[in-house]
Amino acid sequence: xxxxxxxxxxxxxxxxxxxxxxxxxxxxxxxxxxxxxxxxxxxxxxxxxxxxxxxxxxxxxxxxxxxxxxxxxxxxxxxxxxxxxxxxxxxxxxxxxxxxxxxxxxxxxxxxxxxxxxxxxxxxxxxxxxxxxxxxxxxxxxxxxxxxxxxxxxxxxxxxxxxxx
Amino acid sequence: xxxxxxxxxxxxxxxxxxxxxxxxxxxxxxxxxxxxxxxxxxxxxxxxxxxxxxxxxxxxxxxxxxxxxxxxxxxxxxxxxxxxxxxxxxxxxxxxxxxxxxxxxxxxxxxxxxxxxxxxxxxxxxxxxxxxxxxxxxxxxxxxxxxxxxxxxxxxxxxxxxxxxxxxxxxxxxxxxxxxxxxxxxxxxxxxxxxxxxxxxxxxxxxxxxxxxxxxxxxxxxxxxxxxxxxxxxxxxxxxxxxxxxxxxxxxxxxxxxxxxxxxxxxxxxxxxxxxxxxxxxxxxxxxxxxxxxxxxxxxxxxxxxxxxxxxxxxxxxxxxxxxxxxxxxxxxxxxxxxxxxxxxxxxxxxxxxxxxxxxxxxxxxxxxxxxxxxxxxxxxxxxxxxxxxxxxxxxxxxxxxxxxxxxxxxxxxxxxxxxxxxxxxxxxxxxxxxxxxxxxxxxxxxxxxxxxxxxxxxxxxxxxxxxxxxxxxxxxxxxxxxxxxxxxxxxxxxxxxxxxxxxxxxxxxxxxxxxxxxxxxxxxxxxxxxxxxxxxxxxxxxxxxxxxxxxxxxxxxxxxxxxxxxxxxxxxxxxxxxxxxxxxxxxxxxxxxxxxxxxxxxxxxxxxxxxxxxxxxxxxxxxxxxxxxxxxxxxxxxxxxxxxxxxxxxxxxxxxxxxxxxxxxx
Ligand SMILES: [Zn+2]
Ligand SMILES: [Zn+2]
Numbered sequence: 001x002x003x004x005x006x007x008x009x010x011x012x013x014x015x016x017x018x019x020x021x022x023x024x025x026x027x028x029x030x031x032x033x034x035x036x037x038x039x040x041x042x043x044x045x046x047x048x049x050x051x052x053x054x055x056x057x058x059x060x061x062x063x064x065x066x067x068x069x070x071x072x073x074x075x076x077x078x079x080x081x082x083x084x085x086x087x088x089x090x091x092x093x094x095x096x097x098x099x100x101x102x103x104x105x106x107x108x109x110x111x112x113x114x115x116x117x118x119x120x121x122x123x124x125x126x127x128x129x130x131x132x133x134x135x136x137x138x139x140x141x142x143x144x145x146x147x148x149x150x151x152x153x154x155x156x157x158x159x160x161x162x163x164x165x
Numbered sequence: 166x167x168x169x170x171x172x173x174x175x176x177x178x179x180x181x182x183x184x185x186x187x188x189x190x191x192x193x194x195x196x197x198x199x200x201x202x203x204x205x206x207x208x209x210x211x212x213x214x215x216x217x218x219x220x221x222x223x224x225x226x227x228x229x230x231x232x233x234x235x236x237x238x239x240x241x242x243x244x245x246x247x248x249x250x251x252x253x254x255x256x257x258x259x260x261x262x263x264x265x266x267x268x269x270x271x272x273x274x275x276x277x278x279x280x281x282x283x284x285x286x287x288x289x290x291x292x293x294x295x296x297x298x299x300x301x302x303x304x305x306x307x308x309x310x311x312x313x314x315x316x317x318x319x320x321x322x323x324x325x326x327x328x329x330x331x332x333x334x335x336x337x338x339x340x341x342x343x344x345x346x347x348x349x350x351x352x353x354x355x356x357x358x359x360x361x362x363x364x365x366x367x368x369x370x371x372x373x374x375x376x377x378x379x380x381x382x383x384x385x386x387x388x389x390x391x392x393x394x395x396x397x398x399x400x401x402x403x404x405x406x407x408x409x410x411x412x413x414x415x416x417x418x419x420x421x422x423x424x425x426x427x428x429x430x431x432x433x434x435x436x437x438x439x440x441x442x443x444x445x446x447x448x449x450x451x452x453x454x455x456x457x458x459x460x461x462x463x464x465x466x467x468x469x470x471x472x473x474x475x476x477x478x479x480x481x482x483x484x485x486x487x488x489x490x491x492x493x494x495x496x497x498x499x500x501x502x503x504x505x506x507x508x509x510x511x512x513x514x515x516x517x518x519x520x521x522x523x524x525x526x527x528x529x530x531x532x533x534x535x536x537x538x539x540x541x542x543x544x545x546x547x548x549x550x551x552x553x554x555x556x557x558x559x560x561x562x563x564x565x566x567x568x569x570x571x572x573x574x575x576x577x578x579x580x581x582x583x584x585x586x587x588x589x590x591x592x593x594x595x596x597x598x599x600x601x602x603x604x605x606x607x608x609x610x611x612x613x614x615x616x617x618x619x620x621x622x623x624x625x626x627x628x629x630x631x632x633x634x635x636x637x638x639x640x641x642x643x644x645x646x647x648x649x650x651x652x653x654x655x656x657x658x659x660x661x662x663x664x665x666x667x668x669x670x671x672x673x674x675x676x677x678x679x680x681x682x683x684x685x686x687x688x689x690x691x692x693x694x695x696x697x698x699x700x701x702x703x704x705x706x707x708x709x710x711x712x713x714x715x716x717x718x719x720x721x722x723x724x725x726x727x728x729x730x731x732x733x734x735x736x737x738x739x740x741x742x743x744x745x746x747x748x749x750x751x752x753x754x755x756x757x758x759x760x761x762x763x764x765x766x767x768x769x770x771x772x773x774x775x776x777x778x779x780x781x782x783x784x785x786x787x788x789x790x791x792x793x794x795x796x797x798x799x800x801x802x803x804x805x806x807x808x809x810x811x812x813x814x815x816x817x818x819x820x821x822x823x824x825x826x827x828x829x830x831x832x
Contacts, residue, residue, distance in 0.1 A: 003292045003362065004458050004488070010295065011459045033234070035293040062292050065457060066492055095495075112457040112492065112500045 005064045009034040012116050024120045026058070035060040037069075039120055043159060044128040048152040052159035056088075056123075058116065068093045068110035071119065075162045078154050080130040080141040089136035092122045168219075175216040178209045211265070215272075222276055229308040230283055237286045244282055247410065248275055254407035255337060262334040274341055277315055281345050281352075284308055288352050291359040302360070309353055316346040332401045340394045344387065344411075351383040370487040374429060381426050384419035391415050425494065432493035436476060436486055440506075443475040443483045456501055457488035480504045 013034070016026050026039035037058040043049030054077065060069040071093055073086035081089045091108040132141040143151045186196035186206065200206045226233065233241070252271050256263060287305060291297055323339025358376060362369045391412040398405040443462070453462050455475070462475045462485060476486045482501045484492075492500050499506050 006293060006295060008457075008459050032294050032296055033290070034295065036236075062289070063491070066495055111496075111503065112488075 005060070005062055006034055008065055009060060016117060021117055021121065023124060024117070026116055026120060035062070037116070041120060041124060044124050047128045048155035049127045049159060052162040054162055065112040067095055068114070069119070071123070076158060078140050078158055079127065079137060080132045080144050081126050081134055081136050083136045088123060089134055090122055090126050092119055172216050172220065175213050179213040182206045182209045218272060218276065225280065229304050230287065237283060240286055241279060241282060245275070245279065248278055251407040251410065258402060258405065258407070259334045259337070267334065270338060274338065277312065278345065280308070280312055281348050284312065285348065285352050288356045288359065291356070297363060305356055309349060309356070313346065313349055316342045316349060320346065336397065340390065343390055347383055347386050347390065351379060354379045373491055377422065377426050377429055380422040384415065384422040387415040388419045428494045432490050435493065436490055440476045440478055443477040447477055447483055448475065451483060455485045455488055457484055457492060478506050480506065
C-alpha cells in the first residue's frame with residue numbers, strides 16, 4: 001500500500017490526463033517520482049499573455065495534500081505576483097498558518113480541498129488579473145499600475161520567448 | 166571528463182614516482198625511505214590517495230545507490246559544504262593533532278557522513294515513488310548494515326583510544342560517529358515502517374504516529390549526545406564552535422518533534438471524544454469521497470483493523486478519521502469549509518443537551534442542527550447556506566457578515582437624548598458604528614472568518630471578540646428610536662435594558678449545565694439584536710428614500726429659497742413624528758454608505774415615505790438650509806438666532822467632538 005500522498009497525487013494525475021482542463025498540461029517529470037511535476041500553462045485568451053506557453057514546476061511535500069506544493073515558473077516571467085526566480089505568490093499556495101504578506105484571509109489559502117488543477121487554474125486567472133497589492137515583483141506591480149502599455153509590451157516579448165523554446 | 170583526466174594523471178604520476186624511486190635505489194626499503202624523504206613524491210602520493218578515496222566513493226555510490234537523483238545530489242552538495250566548513254573549524258581546535266593521519270580520518274568521516282545522508286534521502290524516497298523494486302530493498306539493507314558496522318567500529322576505536330591515551334581528537338570522532346549511528350537507527354526505523362506500509366493491503370493508519378514517536382526519541386538522543394559532547398569539550402578544551410550549528414539543528418528538530426507529538430495527541434483525543442462516527446446514512450447523503458485523500462469512504466466497520474472509520478464534523482462534513490487526524494495535527498478547522506470545529510463542537514455538545522431540555526424552541530434547534538442557520542434565516546435577506554461539499558463561502562457572505570456584526574455592539578441601554586437635538590446627528594452617527602464596526606470586525610475573526618459567528622451555537626464564543634460598543638452611536642440612535650418611531654418599538658427590544666452577560670473566553674472550564682443556561686440567554690439576545698437591526702435598517706431605508714425625494718425636489722426647484730423661519734418649521738416637523746428622519750438625511754447626505762439591500766429598501770421604506778409626501782415641500786427647505794448654515798463659521802452666525810437653534814448647534818458641536826475623540830481612541 002503506497003502512502004496517502006502518493007495515492008492522491010496519482011489520482012490527481014489520472015484525473016488530469018483523462019479530463020484535462022483547457023490550457024493546462026500537467027504531470028510528473030518522471031513517473032518514478034510523483035512528487036515533482038511539470039506543468040505547461042497557456043496564457044489566457046484576451047490578455048497580454050495570450051498565446052504564450054509557460055513551463056512551470058511543482059514540488060509536492062511528503063504530507064501533501066495537508067501542505068501545499070511549491071510552484072515555480074521555469075520560463076522567464078514578468079508579473080506582479082511572480083518573483084524574479086519564478087516562484088509564484090498566490091494565496092492558494094500558502095499554508096493556512098503562514099501569511100507572508102499579511103493580507104490574505106485564511107479562506108483563500110491552501111486546504112486539502114484544493115488540487116493541482118485548482119492551483120493551475122488560479123495561476124491562469126492570476127496571469128489574466130494581476131494583484132498589484134502583493135509585491136512579489138515590485139517593478140512589475142508598478143508598471144502594471146502606471147504604465148500598462150509598457151507592461152503589455154514586455155509581456156508580449158515574453159510570450160514570444162516562451163514559444164521559441 | 167575532467168575527473169577521468171585527473172585520475173589518469175594521478176595514476177601516471179604515481180607510477181612515475183614509484184618507478185623513479187625503484188630505479189634509483191633498486192631495493193624496496195631504500196626506495197620507501199627515499200619517497201618519504203622527498204616532498205614532491207609525497208605530494209604525488211597524497212594526491213593519489215585522494216583520487217583513490219574518490220574512486221572508492223564512486224564505486225560505493227554505484228553499488229548502493231545507482232544513479233543519484235537531482236534532488237539527492239543537490240542535498241548532498243549543500244550538506245557537504247557545511248560539513249567541510251565545520252571540519253575546518255574543528256582543525257583549528259585540534260592544531261596539535263594535525264597531520265596526515267588526522268586529515269585522512271576527517272576525509273573518511275566526511276565520506277561516511279555523505280553515505281548516511283544519501284541513505285536518509287533514499288529511504289524518504291520510498292514514500293514518493295510508486296515503484297520500489299527488490300533491488301532497492303537489497304541496496305538499502307546492505308547499505309544500512311555496512312554503515313552501522315563502520316559506525317560501531319569507529320565508536321569502539323575512539324572509546325578505547327580515549328580510555329588508554331586520554332582525551333584527544335578521537336573524542337570528536339567517536340562523538341561524530343555516535344551521532345551518525347543515531348541517524349542510521351532513525352533511517353532504519355523509517356525503512357521498516359515504510360516497508361510494512363508497502364506490504365500491507367490497507368492503508369496503515371498508525372504509521373504517522375509511529376513516525377512521530379521515532380522522531381521524538383531519536384531527537385532526544387541526539388540532543389542528549391550534543392549536550393554531553395559540548396559539556397565534555399568545554400571541560401577539556403574550549404567551546405566546540407564547529408558543533409554549534411548541528412547542535413542547534415538537532416534542538417530545533419527535537420522541539421518540532423515534541424510539538425508534533427503534542428498536537429497529534431490532542432488531535433487524536435479530540436477525534437475520539439468530540440466527533441461522532443459517520444453512519445451509512447450520513448455517507449449516503451454525500452458523495453462519500455474523502456476530500457483529503459480523494460478516496461471512497463465506507464461506513465465504519467470495527468473489524469477493519471481500527472481503520473476505515475469516518476468521522477463527521479459538526480458542520481456535517483465527513484472524512485476518514487486517519488485523514489482528519491493528520492489534518493488536525495496542523496489545523497483545527499474543517500478542511501472543506503474551514504469552520505473552527507474545535508470551538509464549534511464544544512458548543513454543539515452543549516446544544517444537544519439544550520435540545521433535550523427545551524423543546525419549545527424546536528424550530529431554532531432544527532436550524533442549529535442544519536448547520537449555519539439562525540443568523541442568516543433570522544435576517545431573511547441573505548445568501549443561501551453553503552451546502553454540502555461546497556467550497557468556501559460565496560463572497561457576498563463575507564460581505565454580509567461584517568454588517569451584521571457591526572450592528573451587534575448596538576445593544577446599549579437607550580439613553581434619553583437631549584430633547585431638542587434628538588433628530589439631528591442621528592443618521593450621521595448611527596451609520597458610523599456599523600461601518601466602523603464592520604471595518605474592525607471584518608478582519609478580526611481570524612482563522613474562520615465569519616463561520617464561527619454565523620452559527621447560532623457559537624455566538625457565545627464569538628462575542629468576546631466584539632469591539633467595545635461605540636458609545637457615540639448608541640445614544641443618538643437610542644434617542645431616535647423612541648422619539649420618532651414609537652409604533653415600531655418592538656417588544657423584544659426589552660432585553661436590551663439589561664446588558665448581556667459577557668461569557669468567558671473559552672468554554673472548556675464550564676459544565677454542560679452552565680453552558681446550557683448561558684446559551685439559552687444568548688439566543689434571546691441574538692434574536693433581539695437581529696430584530697433591533699431590522700428596525701435600524703428600516704429607519705435607514707426610510708431615511709434614504711426621503712433623501713432621494715429631497716434630491717429630486719431640490720433639483721426640480723433649481724436655486725433653493727432661504728426659508729424665513731427655519732426654527733418654526735423644525736418644531737412642526739418634530740411633532741409630526743414620522744417625517745423627522747428627513748432632517749437628519751438632509752444634514753448628513755451619506756446614508757448610501759450604510760449597508761442596505763436596495764430591494765428591501767423600497768419595500769420597507771414605503772410606509773414612512775407615503776405619509777411624508779404632503780410635508781415634503783417644507784422639509785425640503787429645512788433639510789437643505791441647515792448644511793448651508795453649517796458651512797458658515799459659527800461665530801459669524803447672527804446673534805438674532807433663536808435660542809433653540811443655538812442649543813442645537815452647541816449639541817451638534819459637542820457630538821462631533823465626541824465622535825472624533827472616540828474614533829481616535831478606538832483606532
Ligand atoms: Zn481520506
Ligand atoms: Zn465543514
